[in-house]
Amino acid sequence: MKVFIVSSQKGGTGKSTLTVNLAALECQNKHSKVAVLDLDPQGSSIFWKSVRQSPEPKVLTVEPDSLLMTLSELEDDGYTHVWVDFPPVQKKWVRKSLQYADLVIIPTRASPFDLHSGSLTLDWAKEIGNKVVWVINGASVTSKTAEMVLHTLKKEAPVCNTIIHERNDFVLSIGLGLGVIEYAPKSKAASELKQLHQEIQRLSK
Template sequence: MQVIVLASQKGGAGKTTLSRHLAVEAERVGEGPVALIDADPQGGLARWWNRRAAETPIFVSSTLEALPENIERLRKAGFRHVFLDTPPQATALIRDVVRLADLVVIPARPSPDDLDALGATIDIVEGEGKPLVFVINSATRKARLTGQAAIVLSQHGTVAPAIIHRSDTIPASGIAGQTVVEVDPKSSPAQEIAELWTYLSSRLSRGGRGTLSKPAKAARAKTARPA
């Protein structure tokens, strides 16, 4: 079983939205059974799931402290993937969550504020020796800032080649407990989600390669941000 943790100290980075979209996509392409765990007290993932008519992916409500036990139960039950949404914090509890991960996905909007807020999350992932992948989320198409953000992020770890661009259809799909892939499978946002999961699934099958390197750690000591 693979545990994918969505983590970021920055609120609004897209952890909850990506959690549900990736979980549904994994089920759609036959890589289930899949479980979602909402460890964020704000409960955004839980509210989405309660609006959902489909029976999959399943949902597990859990405190941060109870995660190891709940994950072990899912493992014994034969689940293939678990997506874990976390609160926007960088605390000892988040460190404990990251310790359970096979892959940590860090969404980041291409803005100086978002990039500046990544340091604490990166430090936690690096401290636990876990593989990570940055996902550029809510990007503006053809914007120079998106490319600059990718360059900055690449100094600290692996950046997913699939970029999720800003689209009203992504949040709108959540109104009925769905995802954009279910609402409009041929749309550009749906294609981006599909490409992102294909990439992440490939990384997981290779053991999640993508941990921080020593040069990346050194680069973080410099103040690097997009112009």
């Protein structure tokens, strides 16, 4: 079972958006059994599930203390992929829990403030020797700033080559409980997401 923890100390970087979208995409593989764990009291992933028609993925609220046990139960139940949506907090349990991930994903906007705020997660993951990667999300489609940030960031930290741009399909699909892959399968948003998904699968091996 692969565990992806999506975490950052910074709010609004796209943790929940990427979590539910990557999970919805994985659900299209009929060999996969997919779960999402929502550890954020804001409950964004839970909200998405509450308006979703499909029974897949399973989405659960989990308290930090129960994370390990829940992961172990999911593994016993034959789950193959779990995305974990973390809250933007700087707590000891966050640092400790990163060790349960096959890959820690840190979504960030392409701005110095966001990178600064998210870098604590990077430091924590590195300290415990875990695989970790930045994902640039919400990039402007009209400027090359994100490409420049990616180029610079690459020299000093692991970062996905796929840039997820700011696209309405990400916003509109959430309210319907859908992933962009289901809402607009031929869209640029879906195409970027598929590319990111492939990159993340490779990195988690």
